[in-house]
Amino acid sequence: MRALILFACLSVGCLAQRPKPCTSPPLLTGSLSVASQSEKLMAYAKYSYDALGKRIRLREFGSYNNKTFHFDVLLLFRERVMYKINYKNQTCCKKPLSADFHPMEIPRNASLLGQVVVGSSSGPGQGLLVNSWWGELQMKKGPAKYMSTVTEFGCIPVSTLFHASSGWMVTNFFNNVIGLVDPQQLIPPRFCEGAQLEERLDEEPETFFTLF
Amino acid sequence: MRALILFACLSVGCLAQRPKPCTSPPLLTGSLSVASQSEKLMAYAKYSYDALGKRIRLREFGSYNNKTFHFDVLLLFRERVMYKINYKNQTCCKKPLSADFHPMEIPRNASLLGQVVVGSSSGPGQGLLVNSWWGELQMKKGPAKYMSTVTEFGCIPVSTLFHASSGWMVTNFFNNVIGLVDPQQLIPPRFCEGAQLEERLDEEPETFFTLF
Numbered sequence A, B: 001m002r003a004l005i006l007f008a009c010l011s012v013g014c015l016a017q018r019p020k021p022c023t024s025p026p027l028l029t030g031s032l033s034v035a036s037q038s039e040k041l042m043a044y045a046k047y048s049y050d051a052l053g054k055r056i057r058l059r060e061f062g063s064y065n066n067k068t069f070h071f072d073v074l075l076l077f078r079e080r081v082m083y084k085i086n087y088k089n090q091t092c093c094k095k096p097l098s099a100d101f102h103p104m105e106i107p108r109n110a111s112l113l114g115q116v117v118v119g120s121s122s123g124p125g126q127g128l129l130v131n132s133w134w135g136e137l138q139m140k141k142g143p144a145k146y147m148s149t150v151t152e153f154g155c156i157p158v159s160t161l162f163h164a165s166s167g168w169m170v171t172n173f174f175n176n177v178i179g180l181v182d183p184q185q186l187i188p189p190r191f192c193e194g195a196q197l198e199e200r201l202d203e204e205p206e207t208f209f210t211l212f
Helices: A002-017 A206-211 B002-017 B206-211
Strands: A027-036 A041-050 A055-064 A067-076 A081-086 A091-096 A111-119 A127-139 A142-151 A157-164 A167-178 B027-036 B041-050 B055-064 B067-076 B081-086 B091-096 B111-119 B127-139 B142-151 B157-164 B167-178
Touching: A111 B127, A127 A157, A127 B111, A127 B127, B127 B157
Parallel strands: none
Antiparallel strands: A027 A041, A027 A167, A041 A055, A055 A067, A067 A081, A081 A091, A111 A127, A111 B167, A127 A142, A142 A157, A157 A167, A167 B111, B027 B041, B027 B167, B041 B055, B055 B067, B067 B081, B081 B091, B111 B127, B127 B142, B142 B157, B157 B167
């Protein structure tokens, strides 16, 4: 009987060891880089992420078609508005936001690609245990495949590879910390107060919504 | 005077903190994946690396131009020979190897791109401190740029991005362990003993030599 219980416990323990789709911590601050296969898009961004308040701030710069760009957006999904912020000119552009908030997570229907150690498990501080998942998403422009890697401990995003008809795009996350380093980043700056809601121009950065 | 000494010690300490080009451990075993920008080449390999004996074993499979391939090579740089091994048919192809052995290292003249945490530094086991370096290499086909990422602790390879005229190629290393898991991998199998040295056909996998 005791052996049976031990066996049952061990098998449950073993089953529990298999990585499961997970949700990242609700508050995160960090950096990310984005690169497209065609080298058309290369960008670097600092982000603040609040899944409790459904808010994302992105301060991004990079190049698109060999032209540099800079943008600073605050996405407030609950209020369904998006602010494009220009600190230099102290101007603000307020636009409707139709997309739904997607928490940073591995979808329930994702398939486990594998678990690997980045670096080495031979010494302390030399390696990081990560899980890679893949799946398909139904996008406006048709189905797209994704491959997402998160840490085994903490479900911290590491990288996302997104493959659509236009080729693939890779996002690498780094310098993530749990929590909000500056919560004020998620509040519209004072000079945004008077901003009028503008017409939507169908130029929402869909890629970022899908990434998160 | 004491303050001056303290200041001197602190500044030396701070200078010492700046990441320096490093050499990976002389014995490594692990896996790697290679992908080219064009998606022409996608490969996965298990490697054994011995910088003391200047030997590398690569067992690789993947696809090139939508055709799958498999190869198993043992590179003995001291003896300047390379074995192409086929376990299934128990055949062996012995070829001259003209390339020099390149240890896995960050070249002395590489420039530091930055130090980041992959994952998060907020909790134990959630992050990995890595240094990224870049530089130029003079290749047969002209200059090529590289970006190489290694762990801060242990100088374990994480990824290498290699940019030549044909586009870029990315190698990701994972499941590395310090030491040789199976030292026999670096000795030609018995059925290779009778193999005759064949003519060189200029088809050496230059990319791997440059990666290491």
